Amino acid sequence: MYFIANWKMFGGLNSLNTIDKVVKFFKAFKKNRSIKIIYCPPSTLISLMSKKLEKTNIEIGAQNCHEQESYGAFTGSINSKMLKNIGANYVIIGHSENRQSGESNQLINLKIKSALKSGLKVIFCIGETLREKRKKITKKILDKQLKLGLNKVNSKKNIIIAYEPVWSIGTGLIPKSDDLYETVNFIKKKMRKNKVLYGGSVNPKNINDLKSINNIDGYLIGGASQDPKKFIDIIKKRYS
Numbered sequence: 001m002y003f004i005a006n007w008k009m010f011g012g013l014n015s016l017n018t019i020d021k022v023v024k025f026f027k028a029f030k031k032n033r034s035i036k037i038i039y040c041p042p043s044t045l046i047s048l049m050s051k052k053l054e055k056t057n058i059e060i061g062a063q064n065c066h067e068q069e070s071y072g073a074f075t076g077s078i079n080s081k082m083l084k085n086i087g088a089n090y091v092i093i094g095h096s097e098n099r100q101s102g103e104s105n106q107l108i109n110l111k112i113k114s115a116l117k118s119g120l121k122v123i124f125c126i127g128e129t130l131r132e133k134r135k136k137i138t139k140k141i142l143d144k145q146l147k148l149g150l151n152k153v154n155s156k157k158n159i160i161i162a163y164e165p166v167w168s169i170g171t172g173l174i175p176k177s178d179d180l181y182e183t184v185n186f187i188k189k190k191m192r193k194n195k196v197l198y199g200g201s202v203n204p205k206n207i208n209d210l211k212s213i214n215n216i217d218g219y220l221i222g223g224a225s226q227d228p229k230k231f232i233d234i235i236k237k238r239y240s
């Protein structure tokens, strides 16, 4: 079961201390449980956070990467090799906040390939917008995102799918349980060997409903993951 914390563009040096509580909690809680916690802080904190988490069982991911695996003249960009070099083991690719600012399925595909080549595991985000949901084309959209995003990706072993309906990210809304079960099932039929996570407004209240949906392999958590108490609560309640 995965619990992935996406800090988005939040956090400075003083935020690093907030993970101490989570480290302490997880050390005891993990025993005999198959749980993975992955922190995805902004790139500015990856290096320090990875040093801090060195002797713990918590891993680190980045939130995006450039599509070119080698160095190049791309001012302001960071590639997968550089992320790996400073301690990241995972990278989120295809997050809807980046799709909304212009990332196409084709660009996402290049990013996924570059990340895998650099030895990063990919947290590949897919999801429909509210308009697409209303038009009842969710499956068609997910199918397209999966097909184009994973085009010519030979080994899918190091890919985790995060199903994140765009309309549920940061809104407090989550899909109806039956709908979510069905959508995750649809993705799993296409990606038989991959873990499928849910993301979108996961919080300590709705985790009780979400945990009853038994085909979900974990959660990608944005807002609530920045508060260690909420993040711990989500994990505890998932198992209560």
Ligand code: PEP
Pocket: 006, 008, 164, 168, 169, 170, 171, 199, 200, 201, 202, 220, 221, 222, 223, 224
């Ligand atoms: C996310 O950023 O991937 C996310 C799911 O955000 P939130 O939990 O805040 O909706």
